[in-house]
Amino acid sequence: MKIPVGVIGLGIGKHHIEGYLSNPNCTVVAIADTDKTRLETVGNQYGITNRFLSAEALIDSDLCQVISVATPNKFHRELSIRALEKGAHVLCEKPMAMNAEEARSMIEAAQRTGKRIMINFSYRFTMPARALKKRIEAGDLGEAYYGRSLWLRRRGMPGFGGWFGNKDLAGGGPLIDLGVHRLDLALWFMGYPEVDYVAGATYAPIATEIAKREHKPYSVEDLAVGFIRFKNGASLSLEASWAGNIKENELMETRILGNKGGLVHRNIGEGYQFEAEFFSEHEGFQWDERYHEASGWAAGSPKPDTAMSHFIDAIVEGIPHEADGREGLVVMHILDALYRSAEIGQPVKL
Numbered sequence: 354m355k356i357p358v359g360v361i362g363l364g365i366g367k368h369h370i371e372g373y374l375s376n377p378n379c380t381v382v383a384i385a386d387t388d389k390t391r392l393e394t395v396g397n398q399y400g401i402t403n404r405f406l407s408a409e410a411l412i413d414s415d416l417c418q419v420i421s422v423a424t425p426n427k428f429h430r431e432l433s434i435r436a437l438e439k440g441a442h443v444l445c446e447k448p449m450a451m452n453a454e455e456a457r458s459m460i461e462a463a464q465r466t467g468k469r470i471m472i473n474f475s476y477r478f479t480m481p482a483r484a485l486k487k488r489i490e491a492g493d494l495g496e497a498y499y500g501r502s503l504w505l506r507r508r509g510m511p512g513f514g515g516w517f518g519n520k521d522l523a524g525g526g527p528l529i530d531l532g533v534h535r536l537d538l539a540l541w542f543m544g545y546p547e548v549d550y551v552a553g554a555t556y557a558p559i560a561t562e563i564a565k566r567e568h569k570p571y572s573v574e575d576l577a578v579g580f581i582r583f584k585n586g587a588s589l590s591l592e593a594s595w596a597g598n599i600k601e602n603e604l605m606e607t608r609i610l611g612n613k614g615g616l617v618h619r620n621i622g623e624g625y626q627f628e629a630e631f632f633s634e635h636e637g638f639q640w641d642e643r644y645h646e647a648s649g650w651a652a653g654s655p656k657p658d659t660a661m662s663h664f665i666d667a668i669v670e671g672i673p674h675e676a677d678g679r680e681g682l683v684v685m686h687i688l689d690a691l692y693r694s695a696e697i698g699q700p701v702k703l
């Protein structure tokens with residue numbers, strides 16, 4: 354029997370539907386959105402007839418064994434906990450919640466109910482990222498001691514004037530929106546080392562000026578920078594912007610340096626395709642290796658995956674899923690501490 358899935362929030366939620374539809378072990382049986390037009394359009398596009406104007410009604414319908422929560426950040430906690438308590442496994446969008454305290458209560462709900470919670474750290478599922486992870490697991494990187502991870506936009510505030518720039522609905526700006534992805538990716542490559550302390554700074558000169566000019570609300574940063582020091586001595590620098598006077602419109606890059614090798618995962622041509630490179634030294638010779646997207650020919654080559662399809666496979670096979678809520682919680686602790694550090698102008702111990 355196919356696992357019945359529900360999707361709440363139909364912006365990025367449309368990608369969730371497509372991710373689930375790529376897996377033959379599940380079927381999307383219900384959708385919810387408070388926007389009637391969006392609900393109808395998406396329902397018609399995918400032929401989904403159970404349509405709810407309230408997330409709570411979808412959850413309470415008991416139609417779904419897996420529920421995606423893809424609403425504005427403010428509602429992640431409340432809807433995820435409700436879904437878990439109704440007996441569904443939850444795939445929640447990033448950031449996991451508005452802050453670590455909320456994220457912790459979601460983990461507690463998952464433990465209490467014995468259900469799963471996964472966070473959509475989608476960049477882990479890009480093929481170049483998976484290829485790099487294989488090299489790390491093979492020991493080619495050695496000990497990771499430094500990382501630099503960034504997602505910078507020259508001008509790219511999602512839905513300017515809307516919920517993304519509203520601290521009460523989003524919890525923060527580009528750090529919690531974009532930085533969260535590059536932070537998770539770097540931590541994943543580095544093996545999620547335990548954090549010692551962080552130092553952060555946030556700025557909003559450009560967005561604040563635009564908001565004033567356009568008479569739109571804006572209450573978050575437009576650039577955040579951070580330094581994370583781990584208990585094993587390694588460190589990571591992080592940058593995220595929606596606005597900054599830089600050349601690139603969209604620049605994503607994660608570099609990790611290890612004692613045996615180094616890697617980079619970055620976007621190609623300022624878009625949403627990715628590439629990977631690996632750098633090493635062998636018997637005095639230096640190597641640059643470049644990932645080549647050629648799956649399908651080599652025996653046993655992995656197929657492209659999505660967080661949604663991975664979640665379903667893990668449930669069906671009864672094995673642990675990746676990007677578990679506990680990693681989402683670690684990320685929220687770091688984000689909280691970076692914002693706190695920016696506020697007080699001091700490093701923050703975790």
Ligand SMILES: NC(=O)c1ccc[n+]([C@@H]2O[C@H](COP(=O)([O-])OP(=O)(O)OC[C@H]3O[C@@H](n4cnc5c(N)ncnc54)[C@H](O)[C@@H]3O)[C@@H](O)[C@H]2O)c1
Nearest residue numbers: 362363364365386387388408423424425426446447448475
């Ligand atoms: N993983 C990724 O790459 C990625 C990409 C984009 C967005 N996101 C995350 O996904 C979430 C949604 O972002 P988005 O870009 O789709 O935003 P969006 O504003 O485009 O879409 C959100 C949708 O949720 C609906 N909605 C709002 N409150 C609701 C509620 N209480 N119940 C039901 N529906 C509700 C809105 O009507 C809207 O259609 C955010 O947490 C965001 O950070 C993740």
